[in-house]
Amino acid sequence: MTENEMTMEELMGDIDKSMTRLNQGDCVEGTVMSNNGEELVVNLELMTDGVMPKSEMDFEDGSSIESVQVGTKMQFVVLKEDDGQGNVVLSRKRAVALDVWEEINQSLESGLPLHVKVTEVVKGGVVGKFKGVRFFMPASQVRLERVEDLNQVVGETMDVVAIEVRNKKDFVVSGRKYLEAQRALKEEDIYKTLQPGETVEGVVRRLADFGAFVDIGGVDGLVHLSELSWKRVKSASEVVSVGDRVKVTVLNVDPEKHRISLRLADYVNNPWSSVNEHYHVDEIVTGVIRRLQPFGAFVELADGLEGLVHVSQISDARVEKPSDVLSVGQEVKVKILGIDAEQQRISLSIKAAQDNDEDAYTAYVEEEEEAPSATSTLGDLFGDKFKDFLK
Structure with a gap:
């Protein structure tokens, strides 16, 4: 038997298929046999052919009946089982509508x-x-x-x-x-890939009392006030505005709490890069107390440069709380005990600066005591010399 010859079983199957009766509302697939611009004649592989009038073409997608090529396979819905001439009347737009509602239901169920x-x-x-x-x-x-x-x-x-x-x-x-779902996918990807230390571009979306929120690709990160500038700022609006494009450095990523901490990357004149040129260990300088904590006081030496006076370095007398003897805004003299530019830390001492002042005063007094008194007489100064001279 050649491959072109059909078995009896296949032949009977085709006959059964051709004898299938179509009912109104059935969905069928057919091949366009002819197109005269007013109707399509469709081969349904049945005893009868299908006819689709121009009025039943789907035009919502921009297509026209003239654009349908002979040989095209399409889905149709049966409008009438017989048009009076033995043909099945078909509708393309009804078939499209069925597909549309399937898409709509999928969207409803799965997004x-x-x-x-x-x-x-x-x-x-x-x-x-x-x-x-x-x-x-x-x-x-x-x-x-x-x-x-x-x-x-x-x-x-x-x-x-x-x-x-x-x-x-x-x-x-x-x-x-839809946008919320897309943002969630972006967030998940960003939280997986974003690493502390990276520098990224973003757009300032909103300002708050405590900082600025920057969109870094679908996810908002926070630049705290303390990370906006080396200078002390009271409001984020002093540094940035909504809509500004900025470069930021990632400080921390917390996927569980959905938080990203950022620092404004385009700082100008980072004071820590030259701190060792302007300040030295054992040097006594003047600063202003900016914050008080139970463990000590933070003293601002210059814009962006703060050092810590540990509670044990405030006074020789025992200090329970820094706020008992110091106040924010107070100007104090401090002695530099240590500088770590890499970690951005400076250790300071108020009591060492006071001790230094006392040592200087003691040295001054001793020097004054050793020096000739301004009230001494010539006799006091040269008495022995005169005695020798008179001998």
């Missing part, structure tokens, strides 16, 4: 994105069509942030997800929900 175009503003939101099916999107669901003027999105194409279906006539979508 499958739908690509839609907004066509009109209505009360409470916007509307449009997805492959011929009308959708409504509430104003609160258009974007992550509230859109004050919905006319701005008319004509815009965007990805959305279905959130409610209404009796197979229309459905409700959300652009915000």
